[in-house]
Amino acid sequence: MTAFPSQTIEAEKAMQLLNAWLAPRLTSDAAAWLASQLAIIASGEKPMQLAIAVGLAPRKVGKTDLDLTTDEAEAGRTVREGLDATGWSVDQAARILLALASHRGDDEQFVVSLDRVLAAAEIGEQIALLRGLPLYPAPQRILHRAAEGVRSAMQPIFEAVAHRNPYPREQFSEAQWNQMVVKALFIESRLCPIQGLDARRNPDLARMLIDYAAERRAAGRAISPELWRCVAPFAGEAEVATLGDILRAGTDAERKGAALALNDCPVPSARAALATAPELAETVQSGRVFWDNIA
Amino acid sequence: MFIDPHAHMISRTTDDYEAMAKAGVVAVIEPAFWIGQARTNVGSYRDYLSHILGFERFRAGQFGVRHYCCIGLNSKEANNEELAEAVMDILPGFATKEGVVAIGEIGYDEQTALEDKYFRLQLDLARDLDLPVMIHTPHRDKKRGASRSMDVILEHKLDPSRVVIDHVNEETIQEVKDRGFWAAFSIYPHSKMTAERMAALVKTYGAERLIADSACDWGVSDPLSVPKTAKLMADSGISAEDVRLVTYANALAVYGKSGQMAEADWLSPEPIDQRTLYQGNTVLRGGQTPRMPQSGSGNE
Numbered sequence: 001m002t003a004f005p006s007q008t009i010e011a012e013k014a015m016q017l018l019n020a021w022l023a024p025r026l027t028s029d030a031a032a033w034l035a036s037q038l039a040i041i042a043s044g045e046k047p048m049q050l051a052i053a054v055g056l057a058p059r060k061v062g063k064t065d066l067d068l069t070t071d072e073a074e075a076g077r078t079v080r081e082g083l084d085a086t087g088w089s090v091d092q093a094a095r096i097l098l099a100l101a102s103h104r105g106d107d108e109q110f111v112v113s114l115d116r117v118l119a120a121a122e123i124g125e126q127i128a129l130l131r132g133l134p135l136y137p138a139p140q141r142i143l144h145r146a147a148e149g150v151r152s153a154m155q156p157i158f159e160a161v162a163h164r165n166p167y168p169r170e171q172f173s174e175a176q177w178n179q180m181v182v183k184a185l186f187i188e189s190r191l192c193p194i195q196g197l198d199a200r201r202n203p204d205l206a207r208m209l210i211d212y213a214a215e216r217r218a219a220g221r222a223i224s225p226e227l228w229r230c231v232a233p234f235a236g237e238a239e240v241a242t243l244g245d246i247l248r249a250g251t252d253a254e255r256k257g258a259a260l261a262l263n264d265c266p267v268p269s270a271r272a273a274l275a276t277a278p279e280l281a282e283t284v285q286s287g288r289v290f291w292d293n294i295a
Numbered sequence: 296m297f298i299d300p301h302a303h304m305i306s307r308t309t310d311d312y313e314a315m316a317k318a319g320v321v322a323v324i325e326p327a328f329w330i331g332q333a334r335t336n337v338g339s340y341r342d343y344l345s346h347i348l349g350f351e352r353f354r355a356g357q358f359g360v361r362h363y364c365c366i367g368l369n370s371k372e373a374n375n376e377e378l379a380e381a382v383m384d385i386l387p388g389f390a391t392k393e394g395v396v397a398i399g400e401i402g403y404d405e406q407t408a409l410e411d412k413y414f415r416l417q418l419d420l421a422r423d424l425d426l427p428v429m430i431h432t433p434h435r436d437k438k439r440g441a442s443r444s445m446d447v448i449l450e451h452k453l454d455p456s457r458v459v460i461d462h463v464n465e466e467t468i469q470e471v472k473d474r475g476f477w478a479a480f481s482i483y484p485h486s487k488m489t490a491e492r493m494a495a496l497v498k499t500y501g502a503e504r505l506i507a508d509s510a511c512d513w514g515v516s517d518p519l520s521v522p523k524t525a526k527l528m529a530d531s532g533i534s535a536e537d538v539r540l541v542t543y544a545n546a547l548a549v550y551g552k553s554g555q556m557a558e559a560d561w562l563s564p565e566p567i568d569q570r571t572l573y574q575g576n577t578v579l580r581g582g583q584t585p586r587m588p589q590s591g592s593g594n595e
Binding site: 048051052055056058059119120121122123124125126153154155156 | 341344345348349350352353385387388389391392393394554555
């Protein structure tokens with residue numbers, strides 16, 4: 001029941017990619033340690049080894065930014081559509097690689113192994129392993145892990161699933177998707193790093209966000225300008241009026257968000273509302289102002 | 296700047312974090328302990344350890360306080376053999392995680408045979424993993440219990456310069472110092488140790504290897520014990536350098552031996568730490584407001 005074809009990737013291919021990313025960034029000692037751990041985990045002889053290696057990874061391979069070159073990032077997208085390693089660190093890539101090594105040709109056994117390590121994972125381990133979601137085989141079978149991640153009260157764990165990650169757009173049901181987007185606003189996280197935000201817009205999400213915006217306005221509290229991005233295609237006269245108000249009296253970021261939303265809104269009155277701020281309308285229509293750069 | 300090297304923050308409120316950050320506490324160490332009620336299975340123990348390494352560390356970071364852990368099986372729960380056995384199986388996996396600065400708090404409560412068994416096993420674990428140790432000395436029969444703890448630690452070939460004996464008092468300090476251990480004092484409003492007595496001890500014994508902590512938990516205790524003790528010591532004529540040793544530098548020196556805790560963690564943190572979303576200390580950064588989850592998201 002998802003709007004997007006699910007990408008599946010073989011563990012072997014994902015491991016090759018991560019190994020290629022890590023190779024130039026590891027000292028010989030770190031590379032030797034990682035190779036030895038991968039071999040032990042792949043052999044399946046020590047069930048506890050994955051958890052131990054995942055725990056030790058930062059002190060063995062270091063915590064510098066992965067900081068991929070343009071070519072390396074492109075290679076990643078070739079292997080796995082939508083893969084975005086922006087903000088990853090070397091130890092996070094190593095942790096994902098270690099998890100992949102526990103896939104010994106049997107999806108079910110991999111899921112058990114991933115469950116076991118995540119059940120006792122500290123905050124940094126959870127972030128790393130959840131960032132790896134798009135690289136794991138059998139994506140449908142680890143949906144409960146992604147759902148648990150966005151349920152977290154820890155913002156960086158939520159964002160490990162929600163941000164720069166193709167997994168939710170491909171695997172989340174509409175209800176899960178909508179909850180994720182609304183929660184992002186709730187915890188004051190950004191929407192623009194969520195992949196598929198425009199493509200997965202839906203009337204039910206728009207309704208929830210309209211209610212939420214009304215609640216915030218009634219309380220005299222600020223509304224993230226990003227909210228209107230998911231409302232725009234489904235906006236009615238009432239929302240156009242609200243956006244017109246924001247265009248007149250909002251902060252700079254709020255006005256830009258309102259202009260972008262009005263520009264994206266099929267109701268005829270939206271054009272007229274947007275025309276009340278001609279300079280802003282021009283920056284939006286020329287593409288100089290877009291959702292990623294309003295705040 | 297202060298470090299509170301013994302604080303059970305899982306039992307404390309956000310008001311406490313705010314007050315601690317405002318008073319200059321830059322880092323806390325959370326030792327695994329008895330939560331006021333006995334756990335009945337390893338699952339709840341596992342979740343507890345995950346909690347102090349996960350959500351609690353995140354929560355502290357929201358207030359600009361760095362958070363570290365000690366991992367161990369406490370002496371009270373060592374008396375439940377079935378639980379203790381199962382916990383011993385999961386400890387190595389937790390002890391090697393990031394942010395774990397010691398095995399602790401471990402030691403004796405009633406000084407039973409089972410307590411002794413699991414104390415020794417965990418000393419071996421600390422030695423194998425090259426981690427410092429935090430020792431809980433018993434409240435009852437303290438003097439003999441502390442003495443016995445140190446005998447056993449040396450018997451298991453641990454270096455006393457990597458072991459902190461906690462809940463020390465006037466009766467036990469001499470032996471702790473003489474044998475080369477670190478001596479930590481839990482400054483409690485009504486029991487254990489008061490700030491006045493702590494100041495007197497620093498004057499008598501010097502600041503070397505002495506550490507003040509709050510041991511704040513679910514009982515009547517004061518999360519501001521360390522800054523308050525620092526002020527009282529300064530007011531009673533103890534030098535600024537000695538105050539710094541007892542309320543900051545000594546704890547950093549011994550727990551820093553884990554390789555998991557360094558001054559740079561709070562003096563020059565990443566702008567936004569991806570691991571903890573650490574906000575930067577309000578004292579160091581000047582009036583930054585902590586970003587806590589919005590009302591409504593906290594109880595989702």
